[in-house]
Amino acid sequence: GENVGLHLPTLSVQEGDNSIINCAYSNSASDYFIWYKQESGKGPQFIIDIRSNMDKRQGQRVTVLLNKTVKHLSLQIAATQPGDSAVYFCAETSRGYNKLIFGAGTRLAVHP
Amino acid sequence: NAGVMQNPRHLVRRRGQEARLRCSPMKGHSHVYWYRQLPEEGLKFMVYLQKENIIDESGMPKERFSAEFPKEGPSILRIQQVVRGDSAAYFCASSPVPGQDTYEQYFGPGTRLTVT
Numbered sequence: 001g002e003n004v005g006l007h008l009p010t011l012s013v014q015e016g017d018n019s020i021i022n023c024a025y026s027n028s029a030s031d032y033f034i035w036y037k038q039e040s041g042k043g044p045q046f047i048i049d050i051r052s053n054m055d056k057r058q059g060q061r062v063t064v065l066l067n068k069t070v071k072h073l074s075l076q077i078a079a080t081q082p083g084d085s086a087v088y089f090c091a092e093t094s095r096g097y098n099k100l101i102f103g104a105g106t107r108l109a110v111h112p
Numbered sequence: 113n114a115g116v117m118q119n120p121r122h123l124v125r126r127r128g129q130e131a132r133l134r135c136s137p138m139k140g141h142s143h144v145y146w147y148r149q150l151p152e153e154g155l156k157f158m159v160y161l162q163k164e165n166i167i168d169e170s171g172m173p174k175e176r177f178s179a180e181f182p183k184e185g186p187s188i189l190r191i192q193q194v195v196r197g198d199s200a201a202y203f204c205a206s207s208p209v210p211g212q213d214t215y216e217q218y219f220g221p222g223t224r225l226t227v228t
Contacts, residue, residue: 041221042222043205049216093215098143099157099171
């Protein structure tokens with residue numbers, strides 16, 4: 001459902017490690033999903049998207065996995081770099097619906 | 113190719129004043145969305161507009177808030193008689209016609225509203 005919470009969960013990783021960020025989405029009718037990266041003081045930046053007819057999609061250093069059975073999305077970042085430090089949000093929508101519903105977000109902290 | 117432009121980037125208003133937030137979509141985009149973000153939270157949808165039309169305002173508070181996207185000029189989010197609870201970051205996003213290739217929305221840098 002709509003995101004709630006006062007404090008974002010934080011994932012801390014070492015530079016060079018792989019990161020996995022998880023998201024549970026709310027609407028079983030959603031058929032399009034996006035991962036956004038938001039750096040401090042900036043707007044969300046598109047990372048990767050996936051349609052519901054796929055279960056995996058790869059980009060440059062990133063992979064998104066979709067499990068519709070349990071309504072779960074994950075974002076995998078390979079060889080995490082300090083520049084990857086940000087808050088990551090998943091968003092869902094459905095065909096013809098247009099508005100994005102955002103998840104609660106996860107803060108990724110990359111340590112050198 | 114300029115991205116989504118928002119101004120002002122920071123806006124301070126006293127309680128009871130009006131706030132006007134502007135958004136110019138990316139070139140070629142005719143669909144605009146407004147979202148609100150409280151600290152440490154995700155973005156929440158407010159309103160979806162096309163030129164001269166409000167398509168979905170299900171996320172807009174019933175009172176004090178209004179939005180428009182005129183035929184010429186930027187989209188405007190207007191908040192009348194602001195209260196402290198209106199303090200937040202307001203993001204605008206734009207898209208081409210949804211569903212042709214992608215439902216991706218491109219976000220602007222946001223306007224941070226502080227009500228004192």
